Amino acid sequence: MTQPAQRDLNGRTIVMSGGSRGIGLAILLAAARRGANSVILAKTDQPDPRLPGTVHTAVAEIEQAGGKAVAVVGDVRVEQDVDRAVATAVETFGGVDIVVNNASALNMSGTADVTPKRYDLMQSINSRGTYLLTRAALDHLKASDDAQVLTLSPPINLDPKWLGEFPPYMLSKYGMSLLTLGWAHEFAGDGIRANCLWPRTTIATAAVVNLLGGDDAGKRARTPEIMADAAVAVLTDPARPTGQTFLDDEVLAAHGVTDLAPYGDSEHNDIDFFIEGTDPADLPAH
Template sequence: MTDPTTSQSLEGRTIVMSGGSRGIGLAILLAAARQGANAVILAKTDEPDPRLPGTVHTAVDEIVEAGGKAVAVVGDVRVEEDVERAAATAVETFGGIDIVINNASALNTKGTADVTPKRFDLMQSINSRGTFLLTRACLPHLKNSTDAQIVTLSPPINLDPKWLGEFPPYMLSKYGMSLLTLGWAAEFAGDGIRANCLWPQTTIATAAVVNLLGGEEAASKARSVEIMGDAAVALLTDPARPTGQTLIDEDALAAVGITDLSPYGGGDDPALDFFVEKR
């Protein structure tokens, strides 16, 4: 894949990410590792799952092989003590925290009547609350960074009734992530902390797409995870230093001159992701 080239660099910068054992999160960390970034990965995947590839430990191995440094923290983004331990590990190992990436997320596309209260609570606690917990734990250290950033993998706030009514429980949890991030851009502007959301224009060929959203046929119309990895690095290193935005991967790449998206697959008419409209 094309490595985004900008005037900024991730060399020696430290990222704390929730999730990241596989999929989009790992693609982002690998793209950052190629620029020499450090990573602390907070994830529950201590042991292999026969249904899904990779653990937090294999993710660390891949990041190191790609040129970065990484540490695994086995824990749950819903547990305050685990989140605090991830932040402390970053400071102890790498001397600080420059970037928080809120990646962990639970997906459930059922309607209101079919989502149990337990499942509703799970989505809110991982998505919105987990985003809050991780960012809050890292906040004192972000304030000491020379270029602190928060990136949340959440969508633009699309108030079209189609998206408001499609699956309200999931919508609430993802919009909560976006609203928190936009709020932090305003709240911490004076501290030099930038905060943005990043979301794919199309579906991405992850295990979730294959297992939950249509199998191999759906995956054939999805772009590869590398597009989100490259888009995240483009955003993190963009010399324009954006903040307070909900960005689509295509736009983040276009900002650094990458407009040919054919290497990322998905065919001539890739499937749109949730909450976005055809361009």
């Protein structure tokens, strides 16, 4: 869907964790159509029979959409890989303007069912990966004339039903949000804006299909393009927001987009985790 005329992304350089597929790739494609450059840090060097696409096919799609992109095969948990992604952005495109913290691990198990190894993995990818990538890019963000951090993480909902539903995953996602909201204040004087973006409904990604109920769950989800268009709207908003946790459909409504039918909107959409008014019992079985 075409976005309203706003600030441009032409020549802006995005460094994203993950992005081989799903929401991350959709954001980079939408940004590419607005002239953005992209550096993608992801592990998917070779095809996986369970998942579509690799970091290399993502680059090809971005270039086909009119953007410029570079793949960095690496792990957001590994400091050297993160540093290499940022260095690649500087060497290839001259700097970093936008960090998108997209990589995330999902585990909807209760505390007793999450092994320490699985717990560490989730925290390392989600909150620690967000910290590592943003920290590595800080000096370059400070040098940008419109630096932004956008983290795909939820509003901090302290309703007991969410605090108690799957605490290990909750902690990892809220950690991403708290870091980002903290950076909005910590680096306000450096001109770095930081915001979170989260979908109101589930999104039709491989994770939803594989973990939340197969093809039926995918049919009850909106498409990744709603998050992509919302992300571009935030990144190009002339009001220059910071320190906010946005929901995708609210962002689009604020920019005049109220017809969500192209995104697969219907009365049967499943509302996503951590959204006020959502009952975990109403979500797909996990």
